[in-house]
Amino acid sequence: MDLTIAALLAQDGITNGAIYALLALALVLVFAVTRVIFVPAGEFVTYGTLTLAALQVGKPPGTVGLLAGLAFAVGATELWNAAHRRAWQELPRRLGLYVAAPLAIAGVVYAAAPLKLALPLQIVLAVAIVTALGPLLYRLAYQPLAEASVLVLLIVSVAVHFVMLGLGLWFFGAEGSRTPAFTSASFSLGEVNVSGQSLLVLLFSLLLIGALYLFFDRTLYGKALRATALNRVGARLVGVSPNLAGSLTFTLAALLGAFSGVLIGPITTIYYDSGFLLSLKGFVGAIIGGLASYPLAAAGSLLVGLLESFSSFWASSFKEVIVFTLIIPVLRWRSLTTRHHEDEQE
């Protein structure tokens, strides 16, 4: 291996690592606020890429139908609950938020799909529709179980992953897609060629992380989420609704996932089932940060990206094995350093 190859591998590793970092942040966020281990994070990535790919060819993406279906399902649940409890005063607001708004987004995307808008507009549409799936998913699958143990929530997560995987195959088919690069520019740094796309991925990742930082540091909702992550009961006592916190968290996580999908689309061909490996790699990063520390999770993800890209050079067919075997000593170290808690009861 000479320096050029090393630099090339490093560039690859950092680019992928930046995307894993976004996923790792989503995982840490979701776990901290809701105790859900967000296995389906990867599906939001693939949905993001494949939605954008569908818009590219002027087809209405399958996520339109999914969003509408979920919105109706949530609407039915809300109606049922309201009728069951005879509590109607909350209903209009919830129907507006969970049914009308998603339907509006779905309608806009459906109408705009054949127009083949400019790439940035398509990206906005794709990210919007996939992001809107997040809170609906939380409402349907997780909210009824919000008080269950981490383990039950994990099994639900795995189930959700399978459902989204099946839906992905149904909507997008088994063929893989790539989306066009944002830019074809490239720069040379001495011997090494740096692609503009890689730089943009890094730039957007940093921008998104910065925006999240501002959200958590400066806004009331961000602070409410932080409070919930620190102390669920305490946050509830001061008036932060756990349902609101959950929905908001899933919205942010879906946004991070969808955006990662848009970023990774031009780099790798994405199939309907590519998500799981992606979210597992995000996991390794997140777990290096103990599912709690954002900067450590981001650093861990960069490490995963680098490890993957260098091991693909030396032992390409074993690169996944190497990455997932790495997780075991990391997990072991983590479970030793985190404080002893009696195993949760169901």
Add this chain to the structure above:
Amino acid sequence: MKTSKNSPALRRAALSVAVVALLAAPLFAPPFWITLLNYIGLYSIVALGLVLLTGVAGQTSFGQAAFVGIGAYVTAYLSTHFETSSWMPWLNLGFGLALTAAIALGLGFITLRMRGHYLPLATIAWGTSLYLLFGNMEFLGGHTGMTGIPALSVAGLELRNERYFCYLIWMIGIAALWTTHNLLDSRPGRAIRALRGRLDMAEAFGVNTGRLKIVVFVYAALLACISGWLYAHLQRFVNPTPFSLNQGIEYLFMAVVGGAGSVWGAVVGATLVTLLKTQLQDWLPSLLGRSGNFEVMVFGILIILLLQRTREGVWPWLARLLPARTPRPLRSVVNTLPMRARTPTGPLLVVEGARKEFGGLVAVDDLSFEIRGGEILGLIGPNGAGKSTMFNLISGALPLTRGAIAFVGEPIAGMNAYAIARLGIASTFQHVRLLPAMSVLDNVALGAYLRSSTGLFRAALRLDRHEEARMLAEAARQIGRIGLAAHIRAPAGSLSLGQQRLVEIARALAADPRLLLLDEPAAGLRYGEKQELATLLRSLKREGMTILLVEHDMDFVMGLTDRLVVMDFGEKLAEGLPVEIQANPVVREAYLGGVVEEKV
């Protein structure tokens, strides 16, 4: 119930007809049903392991399919690469089991010490790794796999026909069901049940929980390996796909859907999932207009709905339809469990300069005292004085920061709780630590864990009945002693809090301790119950039992104890006879505030 319809003779006849019909069914059933039956059997064997590991012991594994793969690949490789004779596959089963045990021991040693959600994540990781290894190893045929695996032969008969194979699968399946069922109803079984969220309690009664977790994990892995070995010789072809993480997750689904708390849940779950899967595979693709693995989608939705409605699975619901079984009467035993000799006098436990710091907080500040053989020592003090911390330092639930504790002259500081329990110290818990779903009898019998040595093997083969009867008789004796004989079969969780505290004492007594540690045993008891508890403790003392009593209720302590140690802010404030303590101005000032607190 109509008596004529349920007469024993008729029932027996009906049962034998049903058994014969079931036994003959594989010979006549259509081939499609045979295939289904075979798969249900193979899956049940794996799911049984998960019932024990996840449902009972509370350790979630998504990675069982990888162990199935090891069983399948070992025999596939060995029987296609070496000279084959008819007994070769059976030898391969031995190799497969040995390799599985070795890998499971290694993985278990690393991953089972992880807490909470880290363990399932680790199983996802190694499940994926092992699967990817199968697909990437050239000598294992890569992603295409291996063909030409020979058929199994049993006593010269080649099982090429699926119909005959069905008998083998179900013989092994029923054997696995039987051993797992036996295991759950035994001394190790009670300890395994305690692994789920009651680790501290299990350790306090002598269970080496770390070791037991690994043993259960290996047991589940071995069942998976057997299933894989059968699969390889049934299909006569292996490739990595059936050993992927997806399949591992499906096994867990089977256990959860069927009901992970019971061995029958495994069979019910495997049956439901298999039947549903074949049906869905038929009509889902035509419904959705695409071919693909859509049945997992439906499973996913079913699992979510099931978990939102009930977390117990289908089996408990089915079990309600079956006639309730009357529990077997306790066997009368001639020779009871051996008892320890009790030393009546001299210092039994000596605490010297014990110190416990939590970060900057000093909970126990260089405390020294001793417990003399045959006395009841009261440890009292206001809330937050460090009494319970001191209690946990003695029982080994917490490690000392500094200082020494000796029990009958032997230093016990730094020992594990289960090792301390072995020396003859038994305790009750301030927050009741019973297994609510288990009967009072079994809960108390768990206390006698160290008075028998029945291991997993003897328990699984039902060679433990004599020992088991002695343990249960001892448990029943202790339950009679606390006056709860009428509730002996009731689930412990159905009793009142006061009664549960008494059950905790019975459990501690079943351990036949030399030193009994009681952490606020009178809390939550009514006046009459307190009187009875005091009578019980006095009679224990007469028998030579030594008792350390941590208590809030002053009336209770003053009338009962021989000596008192008063703690405040982690330090010893005073020590002496109850009358001296009552008269001690420092204690009155600091603790009683001049007025004796009366509790209702």
